Amino acid sequence: MTTVLPIEDESQVGHARRVAQSLAVGCAFDETDAGRVALVATELATNLLKHAQHGALHLRRIPAKSGQGIELIAIDRGPGFNPNECLADGFSTGGTQGTGLGALMRQAQLFDIHSDSRGSVVLAQLYPRHVSALPLRFGVSQHSLKNDPACGDVWHVAMDGPRLSALVIDGIGHGEDAEEAGLAGAAAFAEDPFADPTTSMLDMHRAMTGTRGGAAAIALYDVGKVRFAGIGNIGACLLTPEKSRGLASHPGIVGSQFRKAVAFDYPVDGQQLLIMYSDGLQSRWDLRDYPGLVHRHPAIIAALLHRDFCRGRDDVTVMVIALEELGD
Numbered sequence: 001m002t003t004v005l006p007i008e009d010e011s012q013v014g015h016a017r018r019v020a021q022s023l024a025v026g027c028a029f030d031e032t033d034a035g036r037v038a039l040v041a042t043e044l045a046t047n048l049l050k051h052a053q054h055g056a057l058h059l060r061r062i063p064a065k066s067g068q069g070i071e072l073i074a075i076d077r078g079p080g081f082n083p084n085e086c087l088a089d090g091f092s093t094g095g096t097q098g099t100g101l102g103a104l105m106r107q108a109q110l111f112d113i114h115s116d117s118r119g120s121v122v123l124a125q126l127y128p129r130h131v132s133a134l135p136l137r138f139g140v141s142q143h144s145l146k147n148d149p150a151c152g153d154v155w156h157v158a159m160d161g162p163r164l165s166a167l168v169i170d171g172i173g174h175g176e177d178a179e180e181a182g183l184a185g186a187a188a189f190a191e192d193p194f195a196d197p198t199t200s201m202l203d204m205h206r207a208m209t210g211t212r213g214g215a216a217a218i219a220l221y222d223v224g225k226v227r228f229a230g231i232g233n234i235g236a237c238l239l240t241p242e243k244s245r246g247l248a249s250h251p252g253i254v255g256s257q258f259r260k261a262v263a264f265d266y267p268v269d270g271q272q273l274l275i276m277y278s279d280g281l282q283s284r285w286d287l288r289d290y291p292g293l294v295h296r297h298p299a300i301i302a303a304l305l306h307r308d309f310c311r312g313r314d315d316v317t318v319m320v321i322a323l324e325e326l327g328d
Helices: 011-026 030-052 100-107 178-191 197-208 298-309
Strands: 003-007 055-063 067-077 110-116 119-126 138-143 151-160 163-171 214-222 225-231 235-238 245-246 264-267 271-277 316-323
Touching: 003 011, 003 030, 011 030, 011 055, 011 298, 030 055, 030 067, 030 100, 030 119, 030 316, 067 298, 100 110, 100 119, 100 316, 110 298, 119 298, 138 151, 138 298, 151 178, 163 178, 163 316, 178 197, 178 214, 197 214, 197 225, 197 245, 214 271, 225 235, 298 316
Parallel strands: none
Antiparallel strands: 003 055, 055 067, 067 119, 110 119, 138 316, 151 163, 163 214, 214 225, 225 264, 235 245, 235 271, 271 316
């Protein structure tokens, strides 16, 4: 899950630094690399206070080719800024030396920003210097209701050369029983993530029988198409800068009220975004309301959708995947 640290006063900057550094040490970062994570967390939190007065720092472990990295996202509802100007050393809107964002970009292996009048989202991903990032660009924002240590939402992504398979499960309700249902389904899916989605859904149904059950959706991508099957209220769509296409699910509960999964094929021509989300997120949103957002890193898109459209009464997961050449 995403760890959310409120940043509302100076004392929370130091706390954010310590939490980020501890997370990095737990991911086998050495002292120097963990220090980079601590520096980035400090700069992000400090910038939130200086320029937006308050906000939040989202922290998450992220997978790499070997080992793990750390993702830090600063989110606010401040006045926004011009990223191109603010990345230049010496430019400041807050009376400082103006080296913060430029320093962040130099410390992080991946850095990206979206900012408008509704607020800003600043992303930094860091890895130990001997660890390489995955060729897949994707982002996940996952939160339990009221910061419960158990989350009924579960996600899984698998890669095999140019192919990709993505799963989102929303166990009924929330808490430990919902998490048990979600984890049972995800374990069955992980046995053969590249099976036809109808087959995977049946395997998940068997595994989730006896639990609360839940909603589930699977998207199997190969060059040129997405094969999708969904049962219940997992939202999903394919996006280009010009249009959005919803992916069809059927009513039911995996593990309980389940008849048969039906898969549909959707063409993918060029680069598109696949977005999948549990019903903790509102469904009435349009990325075209945020000029330029579709071109930002998927982690920024996931975080912004959570910021602006979280219902606040259930666990919530937002997964955004850039469907493109995956490389080696």
